[in-house]
Amino acid sequence: MKLIILNDYDQASEWAAKYIRNKILLFKPGADRYFTLGLPTGSTPLGCYKKLIEYYKKGEISFQYVKTFNMDEYVGLPRDHPESYHSFMWNNFFKHIDIKAENTHILDGNAANLQDECQAFEDKIKAAGGIELFVGGIGPDGHIAFNEPGSSLVSRTRVKTLARDTILANARFFDGDLSKVPTMALTVGVGTVMDAKEVMILITGAHKAFALYKAIEEGVNHMWTVSAFQQHPQTVFVCDEDATLELRVKTVKYFKGEAESKTHDAHMDLLKHSGCIESLKLHYGLVDNASLIIAVKTQIVENVDFCIIVC
Amino acid sequence: HRHSSGAVRVCVCDCREDLWVREGRILDPEKLFFDEQGYADKRVDCGGNIIAPGFIDVQINGGYGIDFSQASEDVSGGISFVGKKILEHGVTSFCPTLVTSPPAVYHKVLPNIKVYNGGPHGAGVLGFHLEGPFISVEKRGAHPEHCLRTFKYGGLQDLMEAYGSLDNVAMVTLAPELAKSQSVVQELCQRGITVSLGHSVANLSQAEEAVQHGASFITHLFNAMLPFHHRDPGIVGLLTSDQIPAGRTVYYGMIADGIHTNPAALRIAHRAHPLGLVLVTDAITAMGLPPGRHTLGQQVIEIQGLHAYVAGTTTLCGSIATMDMCVRHFKHASGCSVEEALEAASLHPAQLLGISNRKGKLDFGSDADLVFLDDALNIQATYISGEEVWRK
Numbered sequence: 001m002k003l004i005i006l007n008d009y010d011q012a013s014e015w016a017a018k019y020i021r022n023k024i025l026l027f028k029p030g031a032d033r034y035f036t037l038g039l040p041t042g043s044t045p046l047g048c049y050k051k052l053i054e055y056y057k058k059g060e061i062s063f064q065y066v067k068t069f070n071m072d073e074y075v076g077l078p079r080d081h082p083e084s085y086h087s088f089m090w091n092n093f094f095k096h097i098d099i100k101a102e103n104t105h106i107l108d109g110n111a112a113n114l115q116d117e118c119q120a121f122e123d124k125i126k127a128a129g130g131i132e133l134f135v136g137g138i139g140p141d142g143h144i145a146f147n148e149p150g151s152s153l154v155s156r157t158r159v160k161t162l163a164r165d166t167i168l169a170n171a172r173f174f175d176g177d178l179s180k181v182p183t184m185a186l187t188v189g190v191g192t193v194m195d196a197k198e199v200m201i202l203i204t205g206a207h208k209a210f211a212l213y214k215a216i217e218e219g220v221n222h223m224w225t226v227s228a229f230q231q232h233p234q235t236v237f238v239c240d241e242d243a244t245l246e247l248r249v250k251t252v253k254y255f256k257g258e259a260e261s262k263t264h265d266a267h268m269d270l271l272k273h274s275g276c277i278e279s280l281k282l283h284y285g286l287v288d289n290a291s292l293i294i295a296v297k298t299q300i301v302e303n304v305d306f307c308i309i310v311c
Numbered sequence: 312h313r314h315s316s317g318a319v320r321v322c323v324c325d326c327r328e329d330l331w332v333r334e335g336r337i338l339d340p341e342k343l344f345f346d347e348q349g350y351a352d353k354r355v356d357c358g359g360n361i362i363a364p365g366f367i368d369v370q371i372n373g374g375y376g377i378d379f380s381q382a383s384e385d386v387s388g389g390i391s392f393v394g395k396k397i398l399e400h401g402v403t404s405f406c407p408t409l410v411t412s413p414p415a416v417y418h419k420v421l422p423n424i425k426v427y428n429g430g431p432h433g434a435g436v437l438g439f440h441l442e443g444p445f446i447s448v449e450k451r452g453a454h455p456e457h458c459l460r461t462f463k464y465g466g467l468q469d470l471m472e473a474y475g476s477l478d479n480v481a482m483v484t485l486a487p488e489l490a491k492s493q494s495v496v497q498e499l500c501q502r503g504i505t506v507s508l509g510h511s512v513a514n515l516s517q518a519e520e521a522v523q524h525g526a527s528f529i530t531h532l533f534n535a536m537l538p539f540h541h542r543d544p545g546i547v548g549l550l551t552s553d554q555i556p557a558g559r560t561v562y563y564g565m566i567a568d569g570i571h572t573n574p575a576a577l578r579i580a581h582r583a584h585p586l587g588l589v590l591v592t593d594a595i596t597a598m599g600l601p602p603g604r605h606t607l608g609q610q611v612i613e614i615q616g617l618h619a620y621v622a623g624t625t626t627l628c629g630s631i632a633t634m635d636m637c638v639r640h641f642k643h644a645s646g647c648s649v650e651e652a653l654e655a656a657s658l659h660p661a662q663l664l665g666i667s668n669r670k671g672k673l674d675f676g677s678d679a680d681l682v683f684l685d686d687a688l689n690i691q692a693t694y695i696s697g698e699e700v701w702r703k
Contacts, residue, residue, distance in 0.1 A: 080341060090341045095329070101348035 001216065001229070002236040003255040005244055009204045012240045013047025016135070016202055019236070020052060021061050023133055023198075029065035034103070036067045036125075038134030038193065040145075041088045044202050045137060053096040063099040067128050069121075071136060071145035071193075073107040074182035075114065075159065083173045084109070107157070107186040118157040118186055125192070134196035138203050141165060142211040142224030146187035149223040155189030190228045198234040201226060206242040213246035330362055332679040335696030339675040357683050360691050363653040364671050365403025365680035366634045367660035369482060370440055370530070370564055370591035372408045374598035378606055379407045382419035390424055394433030396599060398701040400633040401656075401690040403680035404435040404670060406481050408593075411443030411454035418475035426479050429680065429695040437664060438481025442530060444473055445485040445492070446510035450535040453621050453628030454510065455610060465491030467498055480504055481664060484530040486511035487521035500525030505664060507564075508546055510535040515548040522555055528663055529563035531593055532580055533572055534627075550584040562663040564591040565655075567641040568632035570618055574644035581645045589663055590637045590656045595619055595629035639688045652688065 006012040020037070029035040039045075055061045073085045081087060086106055094104060105124055111117035125131060136144050141163070147155060148163040162170075167181050174180040193199060203212050214224040216237065221227050229235040244252050331338040331351070343349040373379045375396050377389040390407050397405065409420065421439065429435030443451075444460040451459060462469045469491075470477060482505040485492060496506050508518055509530025514537070518526075529536075529546055537545040544551075549561045567577060567590055581588055592598070595612065597605045602614040604622060611622040614631065621628045632640070634656060642652035661671025669678050679697035682690055693701040 079345060080339075086345060087341065090344060094344060095340060101344045101350065 002258075003216065003251075004236060004238045004259065005252065005256055006238070006240055008240050008242075009047055012202065012204050012238050013045075014051050016045075016048045016200065016238045017051030017055065019200065019238075020048070020133065020135065021055050024061060024066060027132065031065065034065050034067045034128065036069065036128050036131045036133075038069050038071065038131045038136070038188075038196060039089070039093075040071050040135055040137045040202070041085045042137050044204055045135065046092060048135075048202065049093045053093070056097045063097045066099060067103045068099065068105065069125055069128075069131060069188075070104075070106040072185050072187040073109040075109040075184040075186060077109055077182050079108075079110065109182075109186055114159050114186060118159065121157045121186075121188070122192065125195075131196035133198045133200060134193050135200050135202065136193060136226075138201055138208055138211050138215065138226050139166070140169075140207055140211055142214050142226050144190065144193060144201070144226045144228075146185045147190050147225040149225070151190060151222060151225050153220065153222050153225065153228040154191040154194075156191055157186065157188045160185055160187050190225050194228060194232055199229055199232055199236070201229065201235065201237045203237060203239040203243045205240070206245055208239075208243050209246040212237070212239060212243050217247060217251060330673065330679075330681070332697035335679055335698075337673060337675055337677045337679050342675075357692070360683040360685060361649065361653075361688075362673070363401075363682050363684060364657040364661075364673055364677070365434075365682050365693065365695065366401045366590075366638070366656040367437070367664075367671060368397070368402050368405040368592050368594075368634050368656075369437075369528075369589065369660050369663065370408050370442070371397070371405050371594045372410060372629055373596040374594050374600075376596060376600055376605070378596040379420070380409045380412050380416060381606065382416045386420050386423035390436065391433050394429070394436065397434050397634070398693045398695075399690065400635045401638075401682040401684070401693055402434050402634050403429050403682070403693060403695050404437050406437050406440040406664075408440040408442055411446065411451070411458045413458050414473055414475065417441075417473065421474060421476050421479065424479055426481075429700070431695075431698065431700045433700075435680075435695070436479075437666070438479050440482040440484070440507075441474060441480055442484040443510065445469070445483075445489055445495070447486040447488065447512050449512055450486070450510045450537075452510060452535045453610060453612070453626060461489055462491040462495055465494045469495060470498070477502060477504065482507055482528065484509045484528075486513060487526065488513040488517045493520060493524050496521050496524040496526050503665070508536075508549075511546060512537050513546055514543050515545055515552065518546045518549050519552055519554040522549060522552075522559075522561055527559065527561060528589070529561065531566050531571065531591065532563040533576055534566070547580075550580060550587065560587055560662070562587045562589050562659060564589050564593075565641070566591060566593045566630050566632075567637040567644065568592075568617065568630045569640050569644070570632075571627060571630060577641070577644050578646075581647065585647070585651065587659070588655045589659045590634065590641055591660075592632060592634050592637060593630045594633070595631065598631040598633065600631075635684075635688065635690050642688065649688070653684075 004015060006015050024035050027035045070085060070089060077084045079086045089106060107121055108117050138144060141149055146160045161184050170181050171178050215226040220230050331340040374393045377393050383389055424436055426438050427436050443454050444458050446459060448456060448459055460473055483499055484507040487508055488511060499506050505528055506526040507528035507530045508521055508526055529549060539547040555561055565572060565577060565588055597614045597619055604611055604613050612628050613620050613622045617631060619629050619631055620626060638652050638656050641655060658671040661667040670680060679694060681694040683692040685691055691703050692699060
């Protein structure tokens with residue numbers, strides 16, 4: 001697991017957005033090779049989405065060959081309701097970028113048969129070749145997507161009844177009227193996210209600190225479903241200082257120190273790896289996972305002529 | 312191959328928000344995205360301009376040498392000519408207005424025009440505004456005295472005798488103190504025709520009675536009516552009257568040309584009842600023409616600068632300010648927001664005429680009648696049904 005600690009929400013959002021951007025660029029997606037991205041909703045990823053939109057507008061990235069799979073959607077809420085996750089994704093992301101509608105996938109909470117809808121979603125992920133990078137958030141009770149405490153850690157996409165806490169927390173989006181808050185949702189399972197090649201969890205704010213502690217310093221426990229990712233080969237947790245408030249000082253120091261040493265090593269590796277080439281070639285590389293090196297090499301030279309570090 | 316979705320995406324202010332149009336209506340892009348997997352066929356960059364609903368002028372007597380109240384040989388040609396010119400002022404729909412005229416004029420002019428949609432040919436016609444002849448002699452303003460009428464029957468017959476037909480009539484201005492007027496107000500409202508109070512010496516209760524019978528507009532507030540008096544506010548008192556039936560709004564026209572109303576009076580009206588303010592030009596034949604003498608209805612008028620007088624007097628007989636000038640002046644004089652100034656020329660007239668379900672708004676499903684403005688509210692381009700019909 002990698003734990004990346006940034007100073008505040010904005011920096012954490014930016015780091016996460018760059019990570020996603022760089023992953024897509026390095027993948028070099030094309031018509032026969034789509035980059036599959038799992039996406040969350042909620043207030044935590046908003047900053048990250050804003051940054052990604054910025055990079056798209058600057059021409060740094062295109063979503064033309066990106067397929068997205070959202071984690072969840074309410075059951076029974078009209079699709080054009082302002083609080084539906086369809087509306088969230090449209091307003092906060094899709095409408096600002098060049099993604100094609102047929103490449104976006106969000107569970108349909110109004111499907112005639114909800115079980116079939118969930119199975120179809122799993123099939124679509126499989127048909128797309130699995131998910132390259134699944135981005136998620138964490139609830140104050142440690143849940144990922146709507147996998148509330150007690151959810152199976154090998155669960156698949158299914159219908160879930162929402163916990164009382166979740167309904168209360170959501171009431172503010174429905175004019176404080178509890179009767180208007182959806183009580184069920186369709187959600188990817190913990191197992192579904194575990195199948196992804198890589199997982200990135202965004203956690204910001206002091207109110208998530210206890211959940212982060214439970215997720216990474218305690219054992220794997222279905223009461224804190226995000227803890228399941230301790231058993232995933234490639235997970236990165238991105239958080240701000242406030243989210244680390246319940247962690248041991250030792251944990252924080254370890255991960256902060258690791259980040260510093262990795263930067264230097266990765267840089268040296270990349271330069272050594274240059275080699276000799278006859279013609280102009282662009283080479284992408286990652287330094288500390290947040291900066292992108294574009295090393296331009298020209299003819300018959302051992303070393304890199306010049307190095308553009310995009311931060 | 313993707314089939315064309317037919318959608319045009321118009322980009323607004325630094326892409327802060329985009330407006331989508333299809334088949335002449337404003338489109339919900341979220342529906343297009345999720346339902347049809349569609350995206351824009353065409354993108355129009357409006358370079359940071361403000362997009363507002365097209366302006367609606369409910370009181371315009373002519374312009375560019377055309378006088379709507381003259382029974383010319385080519386009535387529809389004249390109305391179309393003006394309709395084309397006012398696109399430059401951001402007006403996408405209008406009510407050609409006829410001042411008090413003899414029955415012969417109404418009988419000749421009215422049958423010539425049907426309500427029609429605007430387009431590259433010009434702004435759409437929403438119906439006639441008949442200002443008179445059932446008005447007060449003392450407050451006739453520039454209207455010819457010999458053509459004024461009273462209600463003999465208190466019903467449809469009076470209207471048919473004067474006008475010949477009520478087809479394609481959107482609004483009638485009358486004086487509610489005239490005997491038997493209240494039943495006429497009812498008769499008109501039942502036909503979906505807006506009744507406006509103006510050119511009148513009515514007191515507040517007479518005006519309130521008319522509103523209770525269905526009247527919903529005041530023709531050029533302050534002009535051609537009794538001045539506000541603190542013990543009888545007259546028609547002006549409707550702005551704050553407590554006798555207005557629940558759920559109804561009384562709208563009032565204001566000629567915000569800086570001449571017909573003192574800016575302080577404009578501000579008093581606006582502050583008393585901001586949601587009812589409707590900007591009108593009350594533009595006359597000479598609008599758009601150089602200074603000199605011109606014909607209006609049955610009388611001759613004289614242009615001096617931005618003023619238009621009944622020839623040989625100091626009685627104002629209409630304005631030559633354009634709608635966009637009125638919007639700018641209104642904003643400047645009242646200190647209101649950009650949105651309020653634009654709504655006074657678009658949303659409020661649409662609400663007055665009961666057509667706000669398709670005009671006067673940028674809601675999904677509304678007609679895509681639009682105007683692009685720069686930050687100083689100068690018109691940069693005009694669109695009708697999603698098609699560009701004028702550009703600066």
